[in-house]
Amino acid sequence: MSAVGLPAARRTTLGFERLRLLLRSPAFLVGLGIILFWVSCALFGRLLVDPLADDILNSLAPPSAEHWFGTDELGRDMFARVIAGSRDILVVAPLATLLGIALGTALGLVMGFFPGWVDDVLSRIVEAVLALPLLILALLALTALGASNATVVAAIGLSFMPIVARTVRAAVMTERNLDYVAAARLRGESALHLMGFEILPNILPPIVVELTVRLGYAIFTVATLSFLGVGLQPPSPDWGLAISENYALIGGGYWWTVLFDALAIASLVIAVNLVADGLAEVAE
């Protein structure tokens, strides 16, 4: 039999096809647009505006031509702070997500790959950690570690670990019974190779979906932790922190000190979730 050539229909790569589909989804595009906007604010915002410059005698000024979003209690320009406020959260949340995904994937691979006592023991631990709501877990971690950008990353990353591990474990459990794993065993591959080079590439799609979903949670959690005062610390123009500092002011009519930050958080989390949804749909 001679090879007739690759069947035509199968030649377009799946990746390209998925991309095309993604670009047809308005929700995904809107989400992506918003994310790109905030990312560019995070990257270049501070070149254009100074979120720290105070004009202390002009505090709590309402929005005006000079201060589009008004000023805060120290007379700092809220517009500058909202723009610059994207930076820390967009550094911390993705790093935390990556950390959580990396640790969780490693743990999940081990759990899924070694059923029996290894999985049993780790599963109990994971289950025990999952018994605590994410926020409580992160709060406890931060109370123990102290608040700084690095510890927020660590705390959220660690809190994500068991959840990610559970997802990855489930994916590994189905993969490990597939014949290609047996085939790799038959040629004497080590467990590490099996996990890292055989199984891992195949469970990347759910991990990527998990990543985007986790990113949404991470942003949510970073903002919430900042709001509770244990996350990002002043003088960061972080949105959650700003809301926490200023929300008691709105009763006095200083709505601009909170509104724009709230909108910023909402827009970013919604955008990330729109993108996550789009990816999840396409990954199916």
Next chain:
Amino acid sequence: MTLLAEADRGSGVSGTALRPDALRISGLDVSYRVRGRSRPVLRGLDIAIPAGGTFGLVGESGCGKSTAAMAAMRYLPRNGRTDAGRILVGGRDVTALPAAALRDLRRHSVSMVYQDPGRALNPTIRIGAQVAEIYGLDGAGPEEARARALAMLGRVRIADPASVMERYPHQLSGGMQQRVVIAMALAVRRELIVLDEPTTGLDATVEAEVLDLVETLRRENGTAVLFIGHNLEVIARMCAEVGVLYAGRLVEQGPTRAVLANPRHPYTVGLLRCLPRRGLDRRRERLDTIPGFLPTAATAPAGCVFAPRCGLARDVCRADPPPLIPLGDGRSSRCHFHAEAPHLPRNAPAQAPAAPADRAADAPLLAVTGLNMTFRQGRQAVQALRDIDLSVRPGETLGLVGESGSGKSTLARILLGLTVPDADSRLALDGEALLPLGRRRDLAAIQMVFQNPDSALNRAHPIGRIIGRALAKLAGLGGAARRERMLALTRGVQLADAYLAAKPRQLSGGLKQRVAIARAFAGRPRLIVCDEPTSALDVSVQAAILNLLADLQAEQGVSYLFISHDLAVVRYVSDRIAVLYLGRLMEIGPADRVFAGPHHPYTEVLLSASPGPDGAVKRVPLSGEIPSAVDPPSGCVFHTRCPRRIGPICDTEEPPLSPRQDGHAIRCHLDSADLGRETAP
């Protein structure tokens, strides 16, 4: 070519002339929207099934046969749509019926049996309620509905229907589930029943029973049947008429017997030639194959859809799509040159590769003695394999058959070292003890070709990497040497070099299986375990793979342990055959002897369950379900189902595997003379 009997099915029922056709499909075009694009699946399909008639729609994967079934039920997937054509069930156009009338039609006129009965039943509702529901729709009160459901379950020969009524679907075996579905489909007398691969995934023994059941009930009710399948044997048994579907088009149609006996379309011809037939032996003659790939309706060329793969194709074929040409006697063929079809030139040379010398006298390559395998399930010890003795000689193929649950795969896994047997088991390869995988010295010696090529290849890796890695690990090759060997290997399995850069999903099933075979041959394998290597493949692809395996064996002198439920395939490829039942070796011996008999009663049942497309063997019915390995029957484990049980000795005393003649051994209390023999020549 000997052809099938029993021509009078369906069409012989009297008094049907005045009734409208049970199903008449005309000019049906169906397409799916996939990723925003419309992809045709069926083109210009015409089918007519008279009242009480039986029609088989046969075709390989992707040809659109299930779509035809769903279109007939007006239950296309959400992205499917009927672009043109009419579908009349009992004279009513289902494509135009309002919702209420459609429901009425489904309640009273047409029903369906599905490919996967386990999923077709609602997992959270008791069997009784699911069946009774139909009678409820029919207007029966709850009591009456239950009573009728009970009766109906009895009619589909479910033992103890009252207890089955109270059970949930997952508590039933696949065969039982399918009986329930059939009970629902035939609960009320209907004009048409659509069977969509109803026996795929069932064991041959169960399949035979289910088919018998459908046939009986169909006759009793005078229901017409549209039977969708890929298996020509099954179609031949069930249907008076057959239509061969290829790439969304009906390419040949006519009375089953006539079509199979004298196919008039090159595709049908090729398809039949691909089947391993009785009397064929890999050492003597290769199977014929069909070149190229199966297209779908969407990728089919402009002219004759079969032209790119047809040995008879000329320019006109590539330019003009042929119409369905009537041939008389109710037959028609979509071929410009239908008359020449029987003379389609062979694609694969018939000449079998030079067979290595008979090595029956050689020391066995693989020797298994006293193999036991016990694993724990909760607190219970389950003996999956018991006291297995077998050997495989160099260059030999040992076929391993048995129903699912018989321990075939466990045996394979033990040989491969993936599973560790009980301590007292002795396994040796070339006289050297065969250790579990972690401690095995020569990994390359025993390799495997898996059943499902989709899962056997890592879909994340390109083909070149898959084979290259095997070469690195099993042959210890690197650099240019590896590259060179890789090319040799891929050419050896007739895989174009271009595929090395492709990912598995870009390959068809057959190509994937070639990659898997190349991988197994990366080192210097002595024994390759082939676990149902072709069961997931289409018939035309299967032939090519079987040829390839035979060629490679002749070339390299490798031995195969060939596991399959398809006796025709096993017979074609095997030198010797071992029959497993519930973890026990029931029979082992040269292939000819095992097939010719005397058979173990279990072997006899298996043989009778799959007569092949051209063999009419008297069915030996097998009663009951395979017992649980947790609590195997006493004495001969087969005694609970044995049609030749001789008495209490079978219940209490396990017979030994007693040698009969010529290396043939049977585990049965009966004398060889009393055991069954092959009835047909």
Next chain:
Amino acid sequence: MLGLLLRRLPYAAVTLFILSLLVFAGGQLLPGDVGRAVLGPLADPRAVAALNHQLGADRPALVQYGEWIGRFVRGDMSQSFAFRAPVAPFVGAALWNSLKLGGVAFTLVVPLGILGGIVAALNRGRLLDRAIVLVGLSATVVPEFVSGIVLILVFGIGLKLFPISATPPPGAGAAVQLYYLVLPAIPLVFIVFGYIARMARAGTVEALDSDYARTAVLKGLPRRDVVMRHVLRNALLPTITVVASQTGYLVGGLVVIETLFHYQGIGSLIYTAARGHDFPMLEAGIMTVGVIYVLSTLAADMLLAALNPRIRAGGRA
């Protein structure tokens, strides 16, 4: 059913034991010590040492844990370090508060979410579906403190329709208590609605696309019967798990709402205990949340088993 329960209980116990160990180990990381936390930064070190000694917080960690777990398994939650009084009443009161708030939120959100999800699934691809999905998504991802602040401003301070504190005056009747809990429950409803609706929608879609739904349709059942009899039961199975998984959050994860609406729930109890190094209180709070989580998963498993005969027979992996 009972068998399943008995099988799962030891696992639950092990989970809780590990949880207590983790919290204990984590507690060792907290900066400072309880004496300093109680007496403040300006207190004399002698006083701090004396207090630590009084409380037994200066003993080796393992000894403290051993004593704690010894009491815990006998049903004694020990004494709070900070309050020098039995922990149980604190945890009890906080738990009861959390359960009330979580209960109100649950009662609102579960039917709403399930209904939303089913309606969306039945109108798959249409405008209504998209609207429900989008609203659910947006409501779910907006942090509680954003929606909570808006609610306080609009309904508490602006319109003065609802009290802005979730804590009712002492001795308030059930109706008044409910009135106080409405406003704080709404952000929770927002947060959870999306999850439940999404799962219910996915479950319904899956069930609608299933082979058994096909069987039901092809039997000639009317659509209503197909949905009610064949689809919903199966569709809601995954939703139950989601609802159960949210129980932990609705009981223990309400720190933000508790802070915003001034409510003494178990979440803020845990948080303040951690900050105050009140180890017995922290352990007790966390174990309570753990028990709630374990119980709700267990309840969900039982419910799943009741609805899904397959699980009832086999148990879950």
Next chain:
Amino acid sequence: MKQFKSIDALRRGLGAVENDLVDEILAGRLDRRSFLRHGSVMGLSLSTLGGLAGAVGLVAPRRAMAQGKPGDTIRVAIATPAGAVDPVTVADDGGLTMLIQAGEFLCVTQADLTLKPVLATSWSHNDDSSVWTFKLRPGVKFISGGTLKADDVIATIDRLADPANASNALSAFKGILSKGNARKVDDLTVEFHLDAPYGAFPYVVSSDNYNCIILPASYKGDYEKNWDGTGPFKLDKFTPKVGASFVRNPDYWGDKALPDRTEFTYFDALQPRILALQGGQVDLIDQLPVIGGQALLNDPNVTIIREKSTAHQQVHMRCDAGPFADKRVRRAMALTLDRQKLVAGLLRGYGEIGNDTPFATVYPSAAPTIAQRKQDIAEAKQLLEAAGVGKGFKVNLTTETYLEIPQYAVLLQNFARAVGIDIELKIESQDAYYGKAVFGQSDWLDSTMGITDYGHRGVPNVFLRAPLLSDGSWNAAHFKNKDYDALVDQFGRTSDVGGQRDLAAKIETLLLDETPVLFGYFFDYLVPTRKGLAGIPPIPNRLFLDRAGFV
């Protein structure tokens, strides 16, 4: 118009120190407020003081403190007590507010920093201020039934001075009063024999030292069970972590409390307290920082009770290591501050500027002659140049999230930038900042630069000692100066205001030269109340509600 005759008449009854005080007034160096305050420490009765003040022509500025009507229920939002309400251990605002509802002190620091006799009717001291004699009020009944006697006072003080008791007052007593040194003279007279002479001793047993509520000698350490004391209120109901309510004590020795009932609700965070007041759920909240409190400051339905306090935030700079080891660099840092702007902006005017010493101008002992330090960037740059860091440097500022400290830190950061000092902020939770609160295990005490909150004190002594003495346990600046130590020791012994002022001038001069700690401002104590609520004395951090009522 000074009435010398009556002054002379009064002076005849006074000792040397007291007469010195009168001299100070006559010389015009004391205002009425300072005079009264200082006089009260001496144990002069208020009537004597009032007479003296009137005689020397210091007319009391009539405070418009409206009197509310009796019988109201006053609802208060306060910070949740951090732990058990126990007079021995309480260290937080919420806890001490609880203590002072039913409990009373020997004397109470008033808004004007004078001491009001409460359970003590008068006090006096020996020549070197090392022995103080307190006369107790007769006929004072404990809620539990007994009558106040010297033994009760002695037991209370011994309990707090006992190092084995986890007493939060130990810090305050350290080096001043030890266990066993309170001695009974008779049933209503107690003598305190101090470890060293201490001129401001009455403050140590006043409400300044909030653990010192007087309890019966029989008290067993179960305060939350009986809430014993002698105060105008007695406990009605207490739920830990939730709140407490009090009712009028009918057996109170003094004027009976006006409100029928007071209800305290505990809040963990400030913002909900603000919202609770705005939402009408409470009538007042315990304390309002300007930052974050703007909504109430501008609310027409809210009245702000305001009083100058000596609470402040200390910015310490490590004198023993790092860039601030050179005092010129510390001075340069101090010169970058625009203090007027700090008070006007950060405090919205609710405070007064500081001069890098603890001597807030409200202290009578503050030396009036010392010049106020002002922003001077040029000089700061010169100093840095001279210190060899003209190009500036980087430094970390570690501090806590509390009140307006983070904002202050930001402003400092911006001020310092003008001279090239690049301050990196590390703002932590209070737990993390204070750590174990001992050297080597505390960011507070170990950081190169930090900001620490200090509450209001009636005399500057505490501020002068622990944070600045060479062996001071809160000496985050690691400031070690023998001259300073000697001056402060002397200041502590000195009880005449003139002498105190002379010493203060020396201390202030020294501190301005060394500048181990920046005192940028002293902020006012603000209590927001619902409009119409009156009768709450503006005493920093001490919420007394017995005169409260709605107008």
